[in-house]
Each structure stands twice: as C-alpha cells, then as structure tokens.
Amino acid sequence: MRKSILLFLVFWVMISCRSIHPSNHAHSSIHDSLDVAIDAIYRQGIFNGFAVSIVDEKGTLYQKGFGFSNVKEKKPYMEQTIQNIASISKTLVGIALLKAQELGKLNLDDPVQQYLPFKIHHPNFPQTPITIRQLATHTSSILDNEFYLTKNYFLKPDQNLQGVKLNFDDEQIFNPSDSLISMAEYLENVLSENGKWNKGSFSTYQPGTLYEYSNTGTALAAFVIEKATGKSFDDFTKEYILNPLQMKDSGWSFKDVNFSKFSQLYENPDTPLPYYQSATYPDGSFITNINDLSKYLAELIKGYNGKGTLLSPKSYKEYFTPQLKASNFTERNDKNPYSESYNVSIFMGFGYTGYIGHTGGDPGVMSILFFDPKNNLGRIMIFNTNFSDKKGNDAFYGIWNVLETYQSNLKKLR
Template identity: 55%
Template sequence: MQPIASVSKTVVGLALLKAQELGLLNLDAPVNKYLLFPVVNPAFPDVPITLRHLATHTSGIRDNDFYLSKNYYLRPGQDVQGSLAFEDMQTFIPADSVVSLAVFLHNVLTPTGKWYQAKGFLARRPGALYDYSNVGTSLAAYVVELASKQPFPTFKARYLTRPLHMRASGWRFADVAFVRHARLYASPAVPLPYYEQATYPDGGVRSSIADLSK
C-alpha cells in the first residue's frame, strides 16, 4: 500500500455526499453554519463560502506559505537529520510538532490565526473561479467531522471502507499494516522518509491497488 495523494479528495467528495444523504449537512449551506470559527474571504466578507464551493474548488481559499511548511511531518523513529526538502517547497517537520486538523485550519484561515495570510484567499467572489485548494478540501472534511459528531476517519470507515471491505486502506500509519507499506523515493537513489499530514484529508489516504479498485 502507499499514499494515493490527491486522489484522496475523491474520498472527501464521497463523504460530503453521504453526509448530505444522511441529512447531516447541505452542500449549498454556508460553511460557517457548521464551523466553530468563521471563515470569510476578506475581499468579499458578505458572500458566504459554501460546501459546494469547497467541493468544486471555487471557494477562493488558497494554499498559503504555511500549508507548504507546517503540514508534512515525519513518522516517529526515523533516522533523519533536520528537515528535508520535498518538491523544492514543502519541508518535513518532526512528529512532536504536528497540530490537529482543527488547529491547523483555524490558524491558517482566521485573521487571529498565527499562520493567517490575506493571500490565502483569492480576490474573487466565492463561486466565481476555479482554483485548486488543498486547504479547502481539508476544511470540507472538517465540516463532515463536525456535522457528524465523529472524527472524519471514523465517518469514512463506517460509510466507505468497511462496507466495501477495504481492509488495506486508512488515513494514518496506525490504521494500516505498516509492514505492507511501500517505500517512496524522491529519485532512484534517494528514499523519502515516511510522513503524514496535518491536513490529511486532502492527500493522506493510504491504499492498495485492490482496495482502490473497489
């Protein structure tokens, strides 16, 4: 098994639809109806961002500098010296420095957050322009978590992986048989360390070919 990266967003989309089917949320409702902190585009403070905007990458939420530097963290117990560059921008941080999804989103998306940047929002009306957003996807998953009153991985397991008997899939190393996990490489001679993400919903699913085909 290995990380399936942004294909993980398919799982978030399914979770949103399932949550709406269960009557837990409405895709056209403002996200602030469900959140514990307000998320507002500073250029359009009176225009609500909806779940549909998040799902279709039209929310105007962008991945700011701190998404690239505070998001990928090392699996404990690896012999790695310092932080390692990833794709020339992202860096790995120690496991003891990780924050929860809720804390990360609050700090990136609200003006009182320590990682907030105005450029984290497009100067375009929500719903007007497609702009790919990892943070927006993770915010959608967090809404599912709040609306369902259960951790997002628990919701996903209950309504997706268990019914489909996807026994080799999970968000965290703790959810899967690590001995079966593939080793990733930056180049043929340079292995990447094992890592997870604070914003795990946008790219953290680990799965096998057999499971993913289901």
C-alpha cells in the same frame, strides 16, 4: 445405469474442458503480454516500484505490482503493498459529503460557517458566504498559502532517518514529528481572521466565481463533515466507505494500517524520502493498495450507472454532475484528457474528453485513477517514485496507454 451416467459425466467434463481451456489460455496469454509490455517500461529505471490495475463495474480485470517497494532491501512492490495516494484521496471526501447529506447532517449549499467553531470569511467579500459546494468544486476562493506549502508535512514518529532526504524539491520541509498540529488547529490559524498563519489564504476573487484548486479547502470540507456528523473524518469514512467495500488494507493514518506493507517513497530512483503525515490529511494522505483501490473504482463505475452501493442513485447523480462553466476558469486544460481540471463535480474531476477521475502527486507519490463512462472501463496506477521530466512523463503515460491497449480484450474474456 451407473456406467451410463459415469460415461455421460466424463463426456460432459471433456466437452466443458474443451470450451473453457481456450478462454483460459487466451486470458493467460493477454496477462503475460501485458506483464511483458509494462515490465519493458519499468526497466528504463525511472520508477522504483508501482502497481497498476484495470477494472470494470464487476471488479478487477488485471492488477499487478512491479519493481521494488524498498530498493535497498530488494522488497518487491506487490498488489498488497500500501502507500499514500495523494490527491485521489479527495474523491473520498466527495463521497463522504454526499453520504452526510443523505443522512440529513448537512446540505451542500449550506454556508460552511454554520458548522464551524471559528469564523471564516473572505476578507474582501465578508458578506458573501462560502458554501460546502464551493469547497467541493474548488471555487471557494481559499488558497494554499505559504504555510501550507512549507509547514504541512510532518515526519512519522519513531523511524530511521539515516540516508533519507528531509526536504522535497529543496522547498517543502518535513517538519519534526513532535510539531504535528491537528486539522482543526491548522484550519483555524490559516483561515480565521486572527489566525497566526492566515497570510495569502484567499484569492482576489469572490467566493463561487473562479476555479482555484485548493487542498486547504478540501481539508475544510472534511472538517465540516466532522462537525456536522459528530464523528471524526476517519471514523465516518471507515463506516460508510471502507467497511462496506471491504477495503481492509486502507486508512488515513499509520495506526490504521499494517505498516510492514508500506512502501518506501522516493524523490527519484536514488533518493529515498522519510515517511510523513499531514495536518490536512483528507486532501491527499489516504493510504491504500492497488487491490483496495480497484474495489473503490469498480464501485464508482457502478455508482455512475446508478447501481452503486455506497450512495443512493440520486446522490451518485449529484456526485457525477459537472458543476462549472467556462466562465469559472481563467485557463482551462483542454489538452490532457486525464487532467481533472477541465471540469469538476463534488471533488471528482472530468477530463475534456469525458474521462472521470483524479490524479495525485506528493513527495514520493504519483497516482492516477480514471474511468471511461462510454465503456465502463477504468485504470489505476500508483507509483512510489517522483518524476519531473519528459522521459518520466512519457514512461508514466506509456504504461497508462499500454493498459488501455489491453483493457477491451480483457473485458471480453471475463
């Protein structure tokens, strides 16, 4: 009897191995081919280091780092390497707004003034309230003025500045670390009537009428969350986004992460930049890696399909409902399917073909995160090197397109 059972088990294992092995081989073959295709573009020398991933609603199908997080030290860019991701950060502000609304702390159609300790109004339309929804859809009329463009980046304390460039694009300056101001101080002085840096902070349009991308408006939305919930934006997002998704390597400041994993950032392959922070940090200073960000995108895809865990189906529906019309745009990007500026929901972008996500760009940072709601497949890329020419653009989207070429086959083999 024991011998018969043993023979049956051996036969079952042999059959199982036969059925599993080809799939494993195919999966490995696709991964290897994808690695080679991306590595060929990396070897053009345009980017020092980056990480990419493909995800669906169940999780990660592929992720990998390429190149170096520190060229001088020959430190590889890995799946665990962290860096700031620029404006993809804004999508977390949207999730936080909907969570605060779920908790009964605010309503998207509330005037922002209801939550502020200082007075803000459009100087040409003082009777027209600016609402939270307008902030979330970039229709608040709030602009990024000259102070934002030149005085909003601050050096990380206690870093070696030898050999790094202390300005970006010869315009944006990395200000001394001891001059760092709080988000509250920045917002009051840039937006209030008597603010020290309020010149050029509002457009000529009435609040609620025109789409004008605003980093300052994003920071104001995060500040409203703080005032409405009584918690810092960092703590609120940690409690309701990072912890539930087990995003253990992510945070909003250097003290929240393991800095030894942080990538050096580069203006170009030969020019390292310093580590920096921002007073308006919710607009683009989220620090993460490809592993944690893949968990986040998988959650967004689930949320779009009414199965998310961070928000209720009702909240996710609002999060993913396009808010604007053609009349809200003076120019509408209908060429690039991966521009988030064709339409927006709550700090979430829509390309003209229906792709949903966001892009990001900051000193030393290029990033992109989108998913296709028709097939529930998403892609992410995070780079530690800027580019500004056609060759760089072609390489960036070349990698993006390679990921698309392989994504369906990877999903079939799940």
